[in-house]
Amino acid sequence: MNRQFLCFLWPALRSRCYSTVTQQSQRTGRPLRLAVIGAGPAGFYTSYRVLSKLTNAYVDMYESLPVPYGLVRFGVAPDHPEVKNCQAKFEEVAASPRFTYIGNTPIGTSWPHPPHRSLPLSAITTHYDALLLSYGASKDRRLGIPGEDLEGVYSARAFVGWYNGLPEYADLGSKLLLDSAEEAVIIGQGNVALDVARILLTDVDVLRKTDIAAHAVEALSRSRVKRVRVVGRRGPLQAAFTVKELRELLSIPNVGFTGLDPTLIPEDTKALSRQQKRIAQILEKGSKTLPGVAHKQWGLDFLRSPSSFQPAALNATTLGFVRFEKTWLEDRFSSTARALPTSEHEDMEAQMAFRSIGYLSEPIPGFPDAGIPFNEKRGLVPNEDGRVVRPGVNPDERGEVVPGVYTSGWVKRGPTGVIASTMYDAFETADAIVNDWVSGEREFMDGGEKAKRGWEAVQGEVKERGMRPVSWEEWRKIDAAEKQRGARLGKEREKFVREEDMLAVLE
Numbered sequence: 408m409n410r411q412f413l414c415f416l417w418p419a420l421r422s423r424c425y426s427t428v429t430q431q432s433q434r435t436g437r438p439l440r441l442a443v444i445g446a447g448p449a450g451f452y453t454s455y456r457v458l459s460k461l462t463n464a465y466v467d468m469y470e471s472l473p474v475p476y477g478l479v480r481f482g483v484a485p486d487h488p489e490v491k492n493c494q495a496k497f498e499e500v501a502a503s504p505r506f507t508y509i510g511n512t513p514i515g516t517s518w519p520h521p522p523h524r525s526l527p528l529s530a531i532t533t534h535y536d537a538l539l540l541s542y543g544a545s546k547d548r549r550l551g552i553p554g555e556d557l558e559g560v561y562s563a564r565a566f567v568g569w570y571n572g573l574p575e576y577a578d579l580g581s582k583l584l585l586d587s588a589e590e591a592v593i594i595g596q597g598n599v600a601l602d603v604a605r606i607l608l609t610d611v612d613v614l615r616k617t618d619i620a621a622h623a624v625e626a627l628s629r630s631r632v633k634r635v636r637v638v639g640r641r642g643p644l645q646a647a648f649t650v651k652e653l654r655e656l657l658s659i660p661n662v663g664f665t666g667l668d669p670t671l672i673p674e675d676t677k678a679l680s681r682q683q684k685r686i687a688q689i690l691e692k693g694s695k696t697l698p699g700v701a702h703k704q705w706g707l708d709f710l711r712s713p714s715s716f717q718p719a720a721l722n723a724t725t726l727g728f729v730r731f732e733k734t735w736l737e738d739r740f741s742s743t744a745r746a747l748p749t750s751e752h753e754d755m756e757a758q759m760a761f762r763s764i765g766y767l768s769e770p771i772p773g774f775p776d777a778g779i780p781f782n783e784k785r786g787l788v789p790n791e792d793g794r795v796v797r798p799g800v801n802p803d804e805r806g807e808v809v810p811g812v813y814t815s816g817w818v819k820r821g822p823t824g825v826i827a828s829t830m831y832d833a834f835e836t837a838d839a840i841v842n843d844w845v846s847g848e849r850e851f852m853d854g855g856e857k858a859k860r861g862w863e864a865v866q867g868e869v870k871e872r873g874m875r876p877v878s879w880e881e882w883r884k885i886d887a888a889e890k891q892r893g894a895r896l897g898k899e900r901e902k903f904v905r906e907e908d909m910l911a912v913l914e
Contacts, residue, residue, distance in 0.1 A: 438463040439844050440859040442535040444514050444771070445542030446470035447477020449816025451497040452830045453539055456837030458503055461844065465505045467862040469531070471513035472574065473877040473909040474885060475501075477543055479826070480902075481573040484602045485617035486609070488899070493826055501879045507862050510877035511910070512869060515772035524874055526865070528773030534864040536851040537840055540779075540788055540795070540814040541833075544766035544822045550594070554716030555762075559584050559726030563595070563603050563763035570606055570623035572902035580622050584725075585630040588758035592729050594713050595763030596639035597647040601656055603761050604635045608662050608703050618893065618900045635705040636755060638731065640712045640746035642671045642739050643690055650685045656705065657694045663701030664694035671709060673740050683742070710734045711753065712746060716760060728754045766822040778809055787821055788814045793836025794843075811852035813840055881913050888912045 439461060443450045446468050454466045474480065476494060483490045501508055513525040532538060547564040549555060561583070568576040569583075591607055593600045606614070611628045639646055657664055667690045676684050690707070698704050711731040719727030731753050734746040767786035774781055780789050780797045789796050789806065793813050796806030815836040816829055824832070843849040869876055877885075885903065892901035903909045 436463075437858050438465050439537065439840075440464075440535045440861040441466045441537045441539060441840065442531050442861070443468040443539045443541060445477060445540070445816070445818075446472075446475035446508065446510070447541065447543050447816065448479055448493060448497075448826055448829045449543070449819070449833050450477075450539065450541035451475075451500050452833035453541060453813075453815045453837045453840075454506060455496070455500045456834050457840055458500065458505055460837070460841045464841075464844075465507075465861060467507045467509060467535075467865075469512050469514055469526075470508070470510045471525075473511040473906055474882060475508065475510065481568055481571045483571075484567075484605070485571065485614065485619035486605070488617070490826060493830075508877075508879040508882065509862060510882055511906070512874060512876045524872065526869060526872070526874070528771055528777055530868050531865055532777055532852055534859050534861055535811075536844070536853075536859055537811045537813060538852065539836070539840070540771075540812070540818055541816045542768070542771070542818055544768040544786065544817045546767040546769050546786070547762070548765045548767055550713055550762055550764065552713055552715050554718065554726070557716050557718060557726045558582070558724050559588065559758055560716050560760050560762070563593070563599050563761045564766055566603055566606075566761055567599065570619050570627075572620035572904040574904055574906050577622070577904045580626045583626060584759050585626050585632065587631060589631050589633045590755075590757045591632050591635045591759040591761070592755055592757040593635065593637045593761045593763055594729075595765075596637055596707070597763060597765075598649055598652045600637050600761075600763035601648050601652040603763060604637055604705055605652075605656055605659065607632050607635050608656070608659055608705055610660070615896075616898055618898060618902065620902055620904055621896075622904065632759070633703050635703075636708050636757075637705065638708040638711045638713070638729075638755070640710070640734055641744060642709045642736060643667065643686060643707065644671070644679065644683050644740055645736075645742055645744055646686070646707075646709075650682060650689065653686060653689055657689065657692075659694075661696055661702040662694065663696045663698035663704045665698055665704055665706035666693060667691065667707065668709070671739060679740070680742070708755075710736070710746070712748070714752065717754070719758075726758060726760055728756045729760050730754050766817065768818040768822075777812075779812055780809075785821065788818055790814050790819055793819060793832075793839045808849065810850040875910065877910070877913070885909050885912050 443454055443466060450468055457464050458466060479491050479494060500506055514528055515525060547562040565576050565579055569579040593603055611624060615624050672687045676687055710733055712734050713729060714732045715730045716726055717728050717730055719725045733749045733751045733753060735749055736744040738744050770781035782789055789798050793815055795809040795812040795814055798806050813836050815833045820832060889900040889902055893899050
């Protein structure tokens with residue numbers, strides 16, 4: 408990858424980019440063998456940095472699905488194609504003769520792979536000097552309130568995965584009540600929540616031109632949703648959504664915005680941050696389409712915390728409304744204001760509700776045997792600058808570094824940030840790997856002294872288990888087939904949403 412071009416795209420990284428030099432390993436001159444678990448942005452950016460700074464490093468990337476790119480493919484909204492431009496850079500990484508992609512090869516046991524069709528973590532750790540955990544967040548946070556399992560209550564992650572063609576949620580459409588629900592409530596006010604609202608409100612003919620999954624277009628074409636309410640515990644000055652996402656929602660043709668409580672915005676906005684000022688201005692201006700003439704409506708409801716999902720009057724198994732407790736803020740204009748309960752409640756009618764309160768990473772089976780810690784409460788691997796550490800017995804005690812194990816992306820820092828911040832975070836981890844290897848001051852797996860063979864040594868066990876790994880060349884065949892399918896429909900691509908269909912292309 409051209410470093411100058413990369414630094415041009417992200418000026419904030421310019422000093423780092425130009426201050427680095429290509430380094431050779433001082434460990435008897437032998438190459439570094441790095442195993443990467445997860446083929447999303449964090450894994451690719453870390454791989455790029457390691458390969459560019461260490462000329463005798465070899466990277467093997469393991470991915471549970473046949474196809475790469477993780478959140479870029481399955482999380483980015485289909486009407487945001489510009490965010491996916493980073494895929495071109497990942498292709499350059501994959502073109503390196505020192506990089507090997509191993510798709511359709513899950514590590515540990517995870518949906519939908521039985522144990523004998525996944526590779527134990529122990530099967531790879533002995534064949535590498537270093538292990539990078541960059542497998543993202545595969546679980547959504549639950550609210551833990553009554554009625555959360557009622558029909559009509561969904562996770563935003565599942566809905567996003569469904570319309571983006573994630574195989575895990577290929578069959579979610581049969582459970583969605585799009586053809587009967589008119590009122591939808593989204594709990595949470597981050598960008599994912601606004602993505603869900605935008606997909607529900609956008610004309611299906613507009614979505615049809617994107618790479619949204621065909622089954623989603625079919626289901627959304629029957630949608631009866633007329634009103635969407637996006638609800639948060641705090642106010643507009645504390646919300647997590649960005650200016651871009653908010654502006655897009657307010658610009659949807661024939662969709663009206665129900666307005667904003669003016670007391671949530673200070674009369675004098677001089678003390679607000681630049682983003683807060685922009686959000687306040689956009690909200691006060693509202694949408695071009697007035698609610699009275701709009702075909703659909705949406706609104707932002709603030710100072711509301713969900714307390715329960717309540718069943719419909721005529722069907723005890725189906726959602727009827729969401730009960731919220733009103734909250735208040737000690738300083739409603741402070742970005743760090745906490746939401747405090749009031750014991751006063753409000754009910755919002757809804758036949759569909761989506762919780763959008765964040766994602767969680769999960770530990771890979773085999774972590775304990777490998778001495779790799781995991782913080783279940785925070786949903787991440789404990790680390791310092793990407794180096795995995797076992798927490799000390801006492802809170803103020805410095806943790807012990809796990810030799811040769813590193814992490815980047817959401818499993819490193821939690822599910823926050825955008826693609827650019829993921830890149831910066833990945834570079835930090837990659838620099839730690841390179842510096843540790845070159846300096847010789849830190850141990851790697853098995854002491855880091857014995858030469859490792861990487862994928863060459865692992866592939867035998869993969870074959871014995873009856874697994875069918877997918878190479879980068881084979882992924883490109885799947886990619887080409889998806890683009891051909893899309894061309895017939897007048898769109899960039901039509902994704903395969905089942906793993907068996909992806910693999911059928913390779914037969």
